[in-house]
């Protein structure tokens with residue numbers, strides 16, 4: 001079994017002071033969220049979780065930083 005110790009398994013908890021805007025998207029129009037975008041209002045602070053296969057779990061985190069990179073995650077869609 002692969003090491004999954006550094007894999008995210010829950011969505012980030014935001015503080016009340018956070019100006020982060022969360023946008024949920026339903027890309028395949030089945031009524032269930034399959035993408036959640038965290039917009040921190042900065043050019044390099046945003047990230048998005050995507051359920052690429054629409055099975056009810058986000059499996060990819062896309063980080064928009066000094067370049068864009070992706071990370072594997074396993075987070076239940078709420």
Ligand SMILES: [Ca+2]
Pocket residue numbers: 025026027028029030031032033034054
């Ligand atoms: Ca959907």
Ligand SMILES: [Ca+2]
Pocket residue numbers: 050051052053054055056057058059
């Ligand atoms: Ca998935």
